[in-house]
Amino acid sequence: MTSMPLSKLIQRSYVRSVLIPLLIVESALVGMYFTVIFLITDQQMALALTQATENLKTITQQQARLLDVNLQEVSRNASQLQRQLEYLYQQRPKEVSFQDLNTYQFHSNGALYRPAPGDGSALYYSSLHGIDDSRIKKAHWSEQMEPLIKGITQINPVIAQSYFNSWDSMVRLYPPLNNLPVLLGPVMDIRQQPFYYLADVQHNPEKIPVWTDAYLDPFGMGWIITAMAPIYASQKLEGVAGIDVAISKLAEQVIDHDLPWQASSLMLDQQGNILAIDPDINATLGVDVIAGQDFTDLMKKSVDRKDEFNLLSFRSSSINLFFSEFLNNGQQSESLEIDNRKYLVLSARVDSTGWQVIAMVDESNLFSEALAVEARTIRIGFIAIGALLLLYIVFIYAAKKRARQLSAKIARPIQSLSRLTSDIETGHEFRLETTGINEIDQLQENFQLMTVQLNERQQHLLESKLEGRVQQERANLMKQLSETDSLTSLSNRRKLDDILASEIGRASRYDSPLSVILGDIDHFKRVNDKFGHIKGDKVITRVAELLKQHTRDTDTVGRWGGEEFLLICPGIEQNSATELAEKIRTVIASELKVDKIKITASFGIAAYKHQDTVDSLVSRADKALYNSKQSGRNQVSVAR
Numbered sequence: 251m252t253s254m255p256l257s258k259l260i261q262r263s264y265v266r267s268v269l270i271p272l273l274i275v276e277s278a279l280v281g282m283y284f285t286v287i288f289l290i291t292d293q294q295m296a297l298a299l300t301q302a303t304e305n306l307k308t309i310t311q312q313q314a315r316l317l318d319v320n321l322q323e324v325s326r327n328a329s330q331l332q333r334q335l336e337y338l339y340q341q342r343p344k345e346v347s348f349q350d351l352n353t354y355q356f357h358s359n360g361a362l363y364r365p366a367p368g369d370g371s372a373l374y375y376s377s378l379h380g381i382d383d384s385r386i387k388k389a390h391w392s393e394q395m396e397p398l399i400k401g402i403t404q405i406n407p408v409i410a411q412s413y414f415n416s417w418d419s420m421v422r423l424y425p426p427l428n429n430l431p432v433l434l435g436p437v438m439d440i441r442q443q444p445f446y447y448l449a450d451v452q453h454n455p456e457k458i459p460v461w462t463d464a465y466l467d468p469f470g471m472g473w474i475i476t477a478m479a480p481i482y483a484s485q486k487l488e489g490v491a492g493i494d495v496a497i498s499k500l501a502e503q504v505i506d507h508d509l510p511w512q513a514s515s516l517m518l519d520q521q522g523n524i525l526a527i528d529p530d531i532n533a534t535l536g537v538d539v540i541a542g543q544d545f546t547d548l549m550k551k552s553v554d555r556k557d558e559f560n561l562l563s564f565r566s567s568s569i570n571l572f573f574s575e576f577l578n579n580g581q582q583s584e585s586l587e588i589d590n591r592k593y594l595v596l597s598a599r600v601d602s603t604g605w606q607v608i609a610m611v612d613e614s615n616l617f618s619e620a621l622a623v624e625a626r627t628i629r630i631g632f633i634a635i636g637a638l639l640l641l642y643i644v645f646i647y648a649a650k651k652r653a654r655q656l657s658a659k660i661a662r663p664i665q666s667l668s669r670l671t672s673d674i675e676t677g678h679e680f681r682l683e684t685t686g687i688n689e690i691d692q693l694q695e696n697f698q699l700m701t702v703q704l705n706e707r708q709q710h711l712l713e714s715k716l717e718g719r720v721q722q723e724r725a726n727l728m729k730q731l732s733e734t735d736s737l738t739s740l741s742n743r744r745k746l747d748d749i750l751a752s753e754i755g756r757a758s759r760y761d762s763p764l765s766v767i768l769g770d771i772d773h774f775k776r777v778n779d780k781f782g783h784i785k786g787d788k789v790i791t792r793v794a795e796l797l798k799q800h801t802r803d804t805d806t807v808g809r810w811g812g813e814e815f816l817l818i819c820p821g822i823e824q825n826s827a828t829e830l831a832e833k834i835r836t837v838i839a840s841e842l843k844v845d846k847i848k849i850t851a852s853f854g855i856a857a858y859k860h861q862d863t864v865d866s867l868v869s870r871a872d873k874a875l876y877n878s879k880q881s882g883r884n885q886v887s888v889a890r
């Protein structure tokens with residue numbers, strides 16, 4: 251197992267036991283938080299889509315209905331005008347008197363017209379059939395139509411123009427156009443005009459007002475739709491009454507430009523022609539790009555380029571396809587993708603004309619609220635994550651610091667204990683500080699107790715050892731004192747007895763030689779007598795030194811008594827012992843003097859013999875010594 255610092259161990263345990271579980275739990279919570287946000291956003295978006303679909307569907311249906319109501323009103327106006335004009339024809343007198351001959355004039359191109367209609371109706375009479383008096387009179391008679399046409403035009407704000415066209419190309423029109431002969435030409439034939447066939451019996455057997463298709467007004471009013479009513483008098487088709495409705499005006503009244511979610515409207519006829527369009531979606535559908543200029547202005551000016559206003563014939567093929575399918579299948583709501591943006595498209599049909607009122611809304615507008623809430627909650631989520639990260643950083647920092655403090659708190663007493671262990675033999679007493687950690691404090695207490703006990707035991711041990719040694723020393727000393735001669739420090743008689751007994755035993759056991767030399771200072775009594783005991787003692791001490799000096803370590807020199815010395819020489823034959831004694835005798839005789847008087851000594855030698863005892867051996871040496879004394883002293887004699 252690898253070892254590591256205590257602080258790291260504590261820190262790791264903090265991280266493992268607290269940080270990691272915390273991290274797992276909070277990661278799960280954050281994950282759940284974001285999942286819930288996405289789910290709720292999805293749900294809110296789906297709800298917003300449903301609400302917008304329902305809402306805009308209702309709005310477009312209301313707009314279509316309102317258009318229908320308006321168109322029906324115009325249709326009723328056309329019926330009214332039809333009835334009034336037919337009544338006028340029925341009341342038409344045979345003869346008509348001229349009111350004011352200057353009212354009408356012939357234009358230079360031959361057509362009859364009213365030069366200055368003012369706020370009255372304009373009149374045009376084609377010269378196609380020739381303009382005789384009766385036609386001039388008819389023109390005058392038709393002035394009775396003016397209040398009818400004018401009244402109808404003024405009664406309904408969506409009506410742009412009302413007029414009557416007679417079969418022989420007389421046109422009475424309100425509001426007036428001054429230059430009708432120029433606009434219509436000298437020989438315009440009304441029966442060749444495309445709308446006129448709507449009035450004949452073959453195409454309109456019920457003789458009721460009918461709607462033309464939407465068309466671009468040749469006089470610059472943009473898209474127009476006309477309610478056309480045949481005027482019969484005595485079964486004869488006298489002409490047609492027309493009420494022009496400017497589609498832009500109609501649309502203005504019914505199409506709300508302030509739709510919710512910034513939705514925009516447009517209106518298509520059955521062929522897909524754009525009858526009205528909110529400028530906001532011009533760019534989206536590419537209408538601006540195709541037309542290259544202001545679309546509404548263009549509509550007012552252009553008559554021949556009708557295709558340019560057909561949604562199904564320009565822009566991208568995907569948009570064409572979408573709208574043609576949308577219109578053909580009568581779909582009410584669908585999603586359309588243009589330039590990677592999704593649009594919700596809803597439509598409602600105008601029953602009178604088969605037009606479609608269409609609302610388009612950018613789906614991102616529907617979801618903006620939900621997405622804004624989502625963005626806000628995601629931001630909150632990220633702030634929370636940031637805060638958590640900050641918390642973790644603070645936590646890790648705090649854990650590190652705490653781990654350091656805790657490890658120091660734990661390590662300090664352990665280090666003290668360790669120091670104490672190494673210093674324990676010094677016997678010093680330590681006082682350890684309490685840590686506040688039960689186990690460690692208990693350990694310290696036990697350790698301290700153990701140290702005290704150990705010190706006490708060591709003290710006891712030392713004391714008992716010392717006492718033993720002192721006793722031993724004393725015994726040794728006593729023994730040494732009992733075996734040593736106090737004057738010469740040589741072995742005394744008792745010790746010599748022991749050693750000699752032991753050497754005799756050894757010589758006997760191993761059959762090894764053993765010799766003893768007994769020496770005695772000559773005429774010592776005289777020395778004492780002459781020089782005193784103190785000097786006598788000195789002579790004895792000096793003889794002892796010389797004996798020690800000239801013998802081996804294996805030899806034993808001892809004071810046998812008084813002025814007598816015994817040398818025990820193990821392993822030495824009689825001859826060698828004699829040589830040794832002779833040498834010692836010579837040295838004493840030559841070196842030892844008291845006040846110039848020579849001191850000599852006599853020696854007796856005895857070699858060990860089988861069965862010898864201490865006494866028998868020493869006795870023989872003593873006899874040999876005696877012989878030396880008898881023979882004149884300062885001699886060496888050998889026992890027989």
Ligand SMILES: Nc1nc2c(ncn2[C@@H]2O[C@H](COP(=O)(O)OP(=O)(O)OP(=O)(O)O)[C@@H](O)[C@H]2O)c(=O)[nH]1
Pocket residue numbers: 770771772773774775776778782783784785786787790811812813879883
């Ligand atoms: N100063 C001193 N004298 C001692 C000691 N021990 C013995 N003496 C003396 O030694 C003398 C021995 O004398 P003797 O036995 O008569 O022998 P001697 O005078 O040496 O004569 P011979 O041995 O015959 O040569 C005595 O006078 C003792 O008192 C001692 O320790 N110190």
